[in-house]
Amino acid sequence: MPRATVDRLPRYLRALDSLEAQGVVTTSSETLAAVAGVGSAQLRKDLSFLGSHGRRGVGYDVSHLRGRIAAALGVTSRQRVVIVGIGNLGHALANYSGFGERGFSVVGLVDVDPAVVGSSVSGMVVRHLDELEGLVDELGATIAVLAVPSSAAQRVCDRVVAAGVGGVLSFSSRELAVPTGVDLRTVDVGAELQILAFHGRRRQSTGA
Amino acid sequence: MPRATVDRLPRYLRALDSLEAQGVVTTSSETLAAVAGVGSAQLRKDLSFLGSHGRRGVGYDVSHLRGRIAAALGVTSRQRVVIVGIGNLGHALANYSGFGERGFSVVGLVDVDPAVVGSSVSGMVVRHLDELEGLVDELGATIAVLAVPSSAAQRVCDRVVAAGVGGVLSFSSRELAVPTGVDLRTVDVGAELQILAFHGRRRQSTGA
DNA sequence: CGCTGTGAAAACCTTCACAGCC
DNA sequence: GGCTGTGAAGGTTTTCACAGCG
Structure with a gap:
């Protein structure tokens, strides 16, 4: 996993927290990228290193994706x-x-x-x-x-x-x-x- | 001037301060790079964007180079x-x-x-x-x-x-x-x- | 001979654009 | 039709290696 991608994971985690707090259940790379302040292509590329967690034509499940990123970062347990x-x-x-x-x-x-x-x-x-x-x-x-x-x-x-x-x-x-x-x-x-x-x-x- | 270079200028400034405090008057890219924690080729490339301030066969004048970097950063006046x-x-x-x-x-x-x-x-x-x-x-x-x-x-x-x-x-x-x-x-x-x-x-x- | 300054090569990262699945 | 996942293109940064000057 590229260093630059790792450096951005915390932003994505925060963006997902923010969406979750607003009650958003599903989101698109476009929306999530806007919240995180990056380009949508970059976001999708970054997430692809974690595996395939979105659904084509639909988007990403906020809660599930949040869990995946937290696990990658190793912050599931304090x-x-x-x-x-x-x-x-x-x-x-x-x-x-x-x-x-x-x-x-x-x-x-x-x-x-x-x-x-x-x-x-x-x-x-x-x-x-x-x-x-x-x-x-x-x-x-x-x-x-x-x-x-x-x-x-x-x-x-x-x-x-x-x-x-x-x-x-x-x-x-x-x-x-x-x-x-x-x-x-x-x-x-x-x-x-x-x-x-x-x-x-x-x-x-x-x-x- | 590349963004990555600008991000490193403060390190070079600090490294030069540190050498100057030790009474070092002249230094080489090798030494300065070691103090700043980067490679010597990277240091020389970065410094080249500020113009030519070293002397071949000799090295850099610590005080002069410090002044050039401070000027580039805009911290000559508080x-x-x-x-x-x-x-x-x-x-x-x-x-x-x-x-x-x-x-x-x-x-x-x-x-x-x-x-x-x-x-x-x-x-x-x-x-x-x-x-x-x-x-x-x-x-x-x-x-x-x-x-x-x-x-x-x-x-x-x-x-x-x-x-x-x-x-x-x-x-x-x-x-x-x-x-x-x-x-x-x-x-x-x-x-x-x-x-x-x-x-x-x-x-x-x-x-x- | 020693060390800088720098083109050229290699590595890395981002953006594009579209195939593929829902 | 919509949106993801991803090869390919483009851009940036780093590293190499050496020409050029003192």
Whole structure:
């Protein structure tokens, strides 16, 4: 399955949720694509990698297709997530209530700051980084979210990987190295802004 | 300039910052690419779109190249950013101190919640959404960051666009529509986790 | 000789357009 | 007739490999 297709599956899942919430039972590639913000040909091609789940002349069963995509993504049972770094951002992520409906449970919070360790955030006690390995194992966490300072990111990343998580989502702008077999994704807000700035610059010099 | 290249420029900028901080004056495509986490051929191709700034047989002048990329991105003078939605995430973003070194100043905070409007966050008073248009104009903001609930995202987006910003960074998972000429980027943390879950699933069934 | 800059080749992804089934 | 599923065409991005300059 092409990487680009995988990257779009979450959009399709959300679009289907949205249609389902509106009581739509059956939909067409045209409609679903419009909701997801892609072209209909692209949608059909992407879905074809999951097998044949539509009916010609009719369309797709919203609920069934939703199930197929959720299964492909592996979010039929809640994936367990540990958040490391309970600063401003870690706090915000821990309190974010939207993870549940996307298929995730935040099961552990970890930090090193003595002022934070032991305190309660979003109904959970923050544990010390030293307890990380035990926590990951005991809680069955498969994904770690890193919201730590850039200077600590690689060190902490090495620890969560050694502890056994298979996926890491980093909010650090630092380039991180992970062993093969572990999946890493990075959200760099500064980089996103810089890309916007590039296009803003274009707009300006094109004269508007 | 290819879209894919633009998306990588921020990485190169950060890599150059990192080298410069270590006192490196001249570097090769090989070294810089390693720091940025890309292939050296890709780096050279990307840089070639900015013109010819290296010296054959020698390499690139770190400081000079940094300047060229910053200019291309339009971050030589600080871009002004307004954050809309001062909940958990908006708070975290407002307090994040790293924007300065990436070329941005947060110049305004906006919300609608009476409990938040008028309070002080990160040394700034939160203004009401009704004042948005005036603020954007008065402060010269070119980019808006949306950290609002999904249900309000499109409405708020329309307002910031009407107020005159040219770039929008949304943290909502909702698909947003913007007029042509306005640039939109979306950071969807739930989607990132789902993509990680997909790969985790693969790993599991491949047998580890 | 070393390293950049770049055409050309290969890989990847998207879009088209229609055959095939409902 | 309508809409999916998909080969084929078209476009973009990456990689290769080397000419060209210092």
